[in-house]
Amino acid sequence: MAEPLTIYGDPGSGNCLKVKWVADHLGSPATWRDVDVPGGGTRRPEFLALNPAGRVPIVVFPDGAVLSESNAIIIHLAEGSPLIPQAPFARARMLQWMFWEQYSHEPYIAVRRYQLHYLKRVPDELDPKLAERGADALRLMEETLERSAFLVGDALTLADVALVAYTRMAHEGGFDLADYSTLRSWLGRVEAGLGIGAYGGPA
Amino acid sequence: MAEPLTIYGDPGSGNCLKVKWVADHLGSPATWRDVDVPGGGTRRPEFLALNPAGRVPIVVFPDGAVLSESNAIIIHLAEGSPLIPQAPFARARMLQWMFWEQYSHEPYIAVRRYQLHYLKRVPDELDPKLAERGADALRLMEETLERSAFLVGDALTLADVALVAYTRMAHEGGFDLADYSTLRSWLGRVEAGLGIGAYGGPA
Numbered sequence: 001m002a003e004p005l006t007i008y009g010d011p012g013s014g015n016c017l018k019v020k021w022v023a024d025h026l027g028s029p030a031t032w033r034d035v036d037v038p039g040g041g042t043r044r045p046e047f048l049a050l051n052p053a054g055r056v057p058i059v060v061f062p063d064g065a066v067l068s069e070s071n072a073i074i075i076h077l078a079e080g081s082p083l084i085p086q087a088p089f090a091r092a093r094m095l096q097w098m099f100w101e102q103y104s105h106e107p108y109i110a111v112r113r114y115q116l117h118y119l120k121r122v123p124d125e126l127d128p129k130l131a132e133r134g135a136d137a138l139r140l141m142e143e144t145l146e147r148s149a150f151l152v153g154d155a156l157t158l159a160d161v162a163l164v165a166y167t168r169m170a171h172e173g174g175f176d177l178a179d180y181s182t183l184r185s186w187l188g189r190v191e192a193g194l195g196i197g198a199y200g201g202p203a
Numbered sequence: 204m205a206e207p208l209t210i211y212g213d214p215g216s217g218n219c220l221k222v223k224w225v226a227d228h229l230g231s232p233a234t235w236r237d238v239d240v241p242g243g244g245t246r247r248p249e250f251l252a253l254n255p256a257g258r259v260p261i262v263v264f265p266d267g268a269v270l271s272e273s274n275a276i277i278i279h280l281a282e283g284s285p286l287i288p289q290a291p292f293a294r295a296r297m298l299q300w301m302f303w304e305q306y307s308h309e310p311y312i313a314v315r316r317y318q319l320h321y322l323k324r325v326p327d328e329l330d331p332k333l334a335e336r337g338a339d340a341l342r343l344m345e346e347t348l349e350r351s352a353f354l355v356g357d358a359l360t361l362a363d364v365a366l367v368a369y370t371r372m373a374h375e376g377g378f379d380l381a382d383y384s385t386l387r388s389w390l391g392r393v394e395a396g397l398g399i400g401a402y403g404g405p406a
Contacts, residue, residue, distance in 0.1 A: 079291060098302075143255065
C-alpha cells in the first residue's frame with residue numbers, strides 16, 4: 001500500500017477541504033492534520049518551516065516534499081484522472097475557472113464569510129466591495145451553468161471542486177442563494193459527485 | 204502558416220504582457236488588440252460579449268473560442284514546451300507559484316501600482332495592507348531565489364514569467380527593490396530569457 005500523504009488543513013476552510021475531497025474521491029491514502037487558522041496555527045514556527053507563505057492547505061508527501069496552494073495540490077493529485085479533461089482546450093478552460101476562483105470568487109465570498117462567521121463582524125463594518133464582487137461572481141457562475149451541467153461541459157472536473165468549496169458556504173458570508181436556482185442544482189450535483197453530502201455548517 | 208490568435212490586452216498590464224511574451228517566445232503568430240482598461244475598455248458591451256468577467260487579457264482563437272485568465276492562457280499556449288517542466292512535481296511547483304502569484308502577489312503589488320501610477324493616488328490614501336503584503340511577497344521570492352536560479356529549479360518556467368510581470372514594475376507601486384539583490388539578478392535573467400529587455404516604464 002502507498003504511504004499516505006499528509007494534509008495540513010483547517011476543517012472550516014473550503015480551500016483545505018478541496019484537497020481532502022479530491023484525495024478521498026481518488027482513493028489516495030491521506031492523513032489529515034488540523035491547523036487552527038483563527039487560533040494562529042499558520043503563524044507558528046513549526047508550520048512556517050513547512051510553508052513560509054503561512055497558509056493552509058499544504059500537503060507533505062512521504063519523501064518530505066511540501067506543496068501549497070489548494071488548486072495546485074488538487075491538480076497534482078488528480079493528474080491522469082477523469083477530474084481533469086484530456087482535451088487540451090477543456091483542460092485550459094478548467095484552469096481558467098480555477099484561477100478565476102482564487103482571484104474573483106474566494107477573495108470576496110470566502111473573505112466575507114471569514115469576517116462575518118469567524119471574526120463576528122457585522123455587515124456595516126465590511127468593505128462593500130466584498131458583497132458586490134461576491135454577487136458578481138455568483139451571477140457569472142449562474143449564467144454559465146444555465147448552458148452546461150458543470151463548469152466545463154457535462155462532466156465533473158476540478159473547476160467544480162474548486163468552486164463548490166466556498167459557494168456551498170456562501171450563505172455564511174451573507175450571500176443568499178435563493179435567487180440562484182441553477183447554481184443550487186449544480187451544488188447538489190457536485191456534492192453528490194464527490195460523495196460529500198450537503199453542507200451542514202463548519203466543523 | 205497557422206492562423207494567428209488574437210490577444211486582447213492593455214499594454215500597461217503585466218497580466219496582459221505575460222501572454223504576449225509567451226506567444227512571442229514560442230513563435231506563435233499572434234495579433235495584439237489594445238484594450239484601454241483605465242478608459243473603461245473592459246466595460247464596453249463588445250468586450251463583455253467576449254469575456255463576461257470583464258477582464259483582460261483574453262485570447263481569441265481562430266475558431267472563435269475565447270480563453271481568459273492570464274495564467275490559464277500561458278499554460279495552454281506553452282503546453283509541451285520547455286517553459287513547462289515535464290517532471291510531475293516540478294510542474295506542480297510551477298502551478299503553486301502561479302496560483303500564489305494571483306492570490307498573494309498581484310493583488311498587492313499590481314493593485315498598489317495601479318492606485319499610485321494610474322489613479323494618481325498618494326500612499327496615505329491607500330490600504331496599508333497593500334504595502335505590507337506586497338513586501339511579504341517580495342521577501343518570500345528573495346528567499347526562494349537565494350536557493351535556486353529560477354523559481355522552479357534551474358530553468359526558466361511559466362512561474363518566472365507569471366511573477367516577473369509585476370515584479371519588474373514593483374517600483375511604480377512604491378516597492379523599492381534596492382534591498383532585494385537576488386530578486387534583481389533573477390529579474391535580469393528572466394528578461395534575458397524571454398528576450399524582453401529591461402522594463403522602461405508603461406507603454
